[in-house]
Amino acid sequence: RHKEKWATTAPRIPSTRLALHHFDTSYSLHLGALWPSVRAGLLCEQKYGALLNNFAAADLVPQELELLSATDFISEASQKAQQWQRGAAAEMSPPLCTSISSKIKCYTFPRGDISRFRPARPDSLGLLDYYLMDAASLLPVLALNVQPGDFVLDLCAAPGGKTLALLQTGLCGHLAANDVSISRTKRLYEVLHSYVPKEVRDTVSVTSYDGRDWDRVKGDTFDKVLVDVPCTTDRHSAMEEHNNIFHKRRTKERQMLPMLQLELLMAGILATKPGAELVYSTCSLSPLQNECVVERALDIAEAQFNIRIHVEDLSHFRTLFQDTFSFFSDCRLGELVLPHLTANFGPMYFCKLRRM
Numbered sequence: 001r002h003k004e005k006w007a008t009t010a011p012r013i014p015s016t017r018l019a020l021h022h023f024d025t026s027y028s029l030h031l032g033a034l035w036p037s038v039r040a041g042l043l044c045e046q047k048y049g050a051l052l053n054n055f056a057a058a059d060l061v062p063q064e065l066e067l068l069s070a071t072d073f074i075s076e077a078s079q080k081a082q083q084w085q086r087g088a089a090a091e092m093s094p095p096l097c098t099s100i101s102s103k104i105k106c107y108t109f110p111r112g113d114i115s116r117f118r119p120a121r122p123d124s125l126g127l128l129d130y131y132l133m134d135a136a137s138l139l140p141v142l143a144l145n146v147q148p149g150d151f152v153l154d155l156c157a158a159p160g161g162k163t164l165a166l167l168q169t170g171l172c173g174h175l176a177a178n179d180v181s182i183s184r185t186k187r188l189y190e191v192l193h194s195y196v197p198k199e200v201r202d203t204v205s206v207t208s209y210d211g212r213d214w215d216r217v218k219g220d221t222f223d224k225v226l227v228d229v230p231c232t233t234d235r236h237s238a239m240e241e242h243n244n245i246f247h248k249r250r251t252k253e254r255q256m257l258p259m260l261q262l263e264l265l266m267a268g269i270l271a272t273k274p275g276a277e278l279v280y281s282t283c284s285l286s287p288l289q290n291e292c293v294v295e296r297a298l299d300i301a302e303a304q305f306n307i308r309i310h311v312e313d314l315s316h317f318r319t320l321f322q323d324t325f326s327f328f329s330d331c332r333l334g335e336l337v338l339p340h341l342t343a344n345f346g347p348m349y350f351c352k353l354r355r356m
């Protein structure tokens, strides 16, 4: 009895502190000397990007943002790639140019500038002019490199930032946006209604399946698959008590994350057509949730399904986007954006796979 009373009155350790303790232990090993600066970034206000809504009548918005000295980091990168193509580094350029979809426009403030964007505004039809998101979240979408008419699956889609970016390409033949959470799927619907006209919304099918069962719904039918899995959302876990996965009550759920991520990635692989491509992404720095999940999936695909997977090289992303993001240079597979005080985006891990 005595023990029980003690248990209920003992001060609870904040989940954010548990998260930081966990990060200090594991990331100082993984990131070494970089960890203190990444940690400082995680604990400071994050930077946003303004993803322009091509469906809104908002012609003056680019001019307005440029007056504030924000720039579209994607068109800047593609201009840089074109210059390289003409110049000395021509041998590096083919992947540089082909990998960027110029229809996606996202404004960011320069390195070291911590200005904030005004809230989005509606046009005369009520469509909002931009969507504020972590600009690093666009990198997995750019890596997917959607081509005209592609059938695209966004397996864990809510609240819909990346779904919206996929639609901004104007290239999806069909987009399947799925998320197991009914409440988060509601937010996805809200995003679609606020940003996308009805005729484009009609090309999107929104579902709420458990993504792990996707192959029972539809097998290998997609040209492009995005698997943006649930993870320890490191920035959120270090800063917010609400809905924190480091809460003592959620220990089991947290420990099971790599297994859930692996199952979702496997379902994504099985959803791709032979020859088609997939991007796996998380907003965590954890190698257990990033590279280890990918490595394990490659083994299982080969051993259990006789599917060979090629890991695509994305190192040119580091060159292209180095002015906007801080990248970790030691990933074995995929790329990782590290938070940094002068470019406080991420974390964002992304890895591109091709089913052979």
Ligand code: SAM
Pocket: 137, 155, 156, 157, 158, 159, 160, 161, 162, 163, 178, 179, 180, 181, 184, 209, 210, 211, 212, 228, 229, 230, 231
């Ligand atoms: N892609 C989204 C975006 O850009 O706005 C963010 C996705 S969030 C990182 C991960 C999502 O996975 C959550 O919305 C969560 O509800 C969903 N999820 C968790 N378990 C799932 C499962 N078994 N099947 C499908 N979705 C799942």
